[in-house]
Amino acid sequence: MGVDAATTLPEPNKESLSSDLAKHISEKKLISVLYVDLDNFKEVNDQHGHLEGDKCLAEVFARLSSAVSGKGTIYRIGGDEFCALLPNCSSTEASVIAERMRLSVNALGSFGGTTKVTTSIGVVGTDVLSVTDSEKLIRAADTVMYISKWTTKNRVTTWPPSEADQQSAKDKRERAIDRQRLVSIEEKLQSLQSQQRQSTEKDEKERQKKSEVRHKLADFLSGGQEIADRIAYNNTQAATEKGQWEQRVGRYLSENLDQSYEVRFRNPSHEITLLPRGLLSTPMQEFWSNMKSKMAMLHDFISELGD
Numbered sequence: 001m002g003v004d005a006a007t008t009l010p011e012p013n014k015e016s017l018s019s020d021l022a023k024h025i026s027e028k029k030l031i032s033v034l035y036v037d038l039d040n041f042k043e044v045n046d047q048h049g050h051l052e053g054d055k056c057l058a059e060v061f062a063r064l065s066s067a068v069s070g071k072g073t074i075y076r077i078g079g080d081e082f083c084a085l086l087p088n089c090s091s092t093e094a095s096v097i098a099e100r101m102r103l104s105v106n107a108l109g110s111f112g113g114t115t116k117v118t119t120s121i122g123v124v125g126t127d128v129l130s131v132t133d134s135e136k137l138i139r140a141a142d143t144v145m146y147i148s149k150w151t152t153k154n155r156v157t158t159w160p161p162s163e164a165d166q167q168s169a170k171d172k173r174e175r176a177i178d179r180q181r182l183v184s185i186e187e188k189l190q191s192l193q194s195q196q197r198q199s200t201e202k203d204e205k206e207r208q209k210k211s212e213v214r215h216k217l218a219d220f221l222s223g224g225q226e227i228a229d230r231i232a233y234n235n236t237q238a239a240t241e242k243g244q245w246e247q248r249v250g251r252y253l254s255e256n257l258d259q260s261y262e263v264r265f266r267n268p269s270h271e272i273t274l275l276p277r278g279l280l281s282t283p284m285q286e287f288w289s290n291m292k293s294k295m296a297m298l299h300d301f302i303s304e305l306g307d
Helices: 014-026 041-048 050-067 091-106 134-151 163-232 236-256 282-305
Strands: 031-039 073-076 081-087 118-125 155-158
Touching: 014 031, 014 073, 014 081, 014 134, 031 050, 031 091, 031 134, 041 050, 050 073, 050 081, 050 091, 081 091, 091 118, 091 155, 118 134, 134 155, 134 163, 163 236, 163 282
Parallel strands: 118 155
Antiparallel strands: 031 081, 031 118, 073 081
16 A cells, blocks of 8 residues: 655654653553564665655554554654554553554565565553553563564564563574674774775885885986086086086976975085095085085985885
8 A cells, every 4th residue: 555655654753652651651541552663674775765765664654553543543753663552452452453563564565676574563551561650661662572573573572571582582682783793893804904905005105106216316316426526627517517407306306205205305514625636716616515415415315215
């Protein structure tokens, strides 16, 4: 039976449930609570989208309402959770209505063509659990609903649950938690392995880049040494070559060195205590001193890049 979710499905309203139940309890009237949770509803949303999820909720709500027609009221208290209040109804009578609910929802076709939705239902009445607090009665119904969900699903469980059912639900819940922990551990391991691979790849790229820088600067250094040798013997053409060489070095450093290296030039003071033979003019002496300083900085920089 198709239902328009936009006009049929009520908004969650647990306050109305608690208020109406509290009134019945205060008047010491017999009443039963049915707590209904959908099985596999998350798969409908995840696999087929929220529109199909809304359609599912609307059709289930229609089935639940039809099952309690004239006997009580259905409340939506959460995304896929419902409660029914059945006044003047014992827990035994309420269990019959709950089974009618279960069968009605179970008769629905698969949503999205693949996902079957059923119900896990918990039943408790004031005839078997005398309370003065509406929340305690709702929690009791919720408790036995989870007995249904953690044993077989698509089932009705009435308060009080048997010891066998409680143990079965406990065991299955613990196994599910253990499986989830294993999944969580595996996901964390996979994440760590992925991070390690990325870090290794990053380190390798860094090493390759540093190696390229070292080789490039070593070539500059070799070329600079040849120029320096010519300057030492008053080759005036070498002064022009030195200027071009310095420009190439400076351009390479500014364009290719990544800031992440965190390497800075140390600017050592190089004393020229003995000039090479042939350096007679002051301009050539300055060229020589400046050249040796630049080459010393390249040496220092290559050393700091490491292996």
